[in-house]
Amino acid sequence: MSISASRLCWRVGKKTIVNDVSLEVPKGQTLGLLGPNGSGKSSLLRILAGLRRPDSGKVMLDGSDMAALKKKALARRVAFVEQHAATEANIRVRDVVKLGRIPHHSPFSAWSHQDDEIVSAALARVDMLEHSEQGWQSLSGGERQRVHIARALAQTPSEILLDEPTNHLDIHHQIHLMRLVSELPVTSIVAIHDLNHAAMFCDALIVMQKGQIVARGTPDEVLTEAMLADVFQVKARIEISPDHGKKHIHFL
């Protein structure tokens, strides 16, 4: 397994926010994390990214305990795009993406032509190459989101964790981004609210409720009218799309 977690628990005071969560994602696959607001998706992603220590349980990368990895080695391997990622200074778009290369450098190593190529390729992948010289503060919300994703790609990670990455994006860029994530030769875990995008672009899904996993499997197995009524309290009719052969949810 590229990334796995066994029996993760995280509490704040008496409240258990992540409750006995175990998961496994094979190399190159895309796992979608679904669940209502406050169900623990972001908290789980922060633990999987190594930003938060669980009270119990562990995260494994290729079978080795993540807790044993040094910060820089972890940053070379796992990229995380947070939901409210901020970049304060008014630096150029290209410089934001260059930050993704930091874990690959020592204080004495020189910036290389290859670094430049990786940064340009990351910007091109999110359709932001022509904004390279623009100042960060002048970008729209969706453009900022795409630049944060480019920075994560410039890290050339083996695992990428994305917390609601299609927030702020127009429908063209939502589809473009989800297709990109699903086609990347990188293991991805993505918290996502759009259930039809989850059906179209994820290999497997996990549904969280009150910190626990309440359903898991392929999108076909997980996305059922009963689950949507039970977990999300919505009525829906689900059919197999004649266009792409995946499940399609009609909300009633």
Ligand SMILES: Nc1ncnc2c1ncn2[C@@H]1O[C@H](COP(=O)(O)OP(=O)(O)OP(=O)(O)O)[C@@H](O)[C@H]1O
């Ligand atoms: N540091 C914290 N201290 C106290 N409570 C917290 C903390 N972090 C998260 N929580 C609580 O834990 C629960 C899960 O939050 P989390 O952000 O992980 O949910 P989520 O599934 O990502 O939600 P959303 O879909 O709204 O982004 C929420 O009730 C939240 O208020």
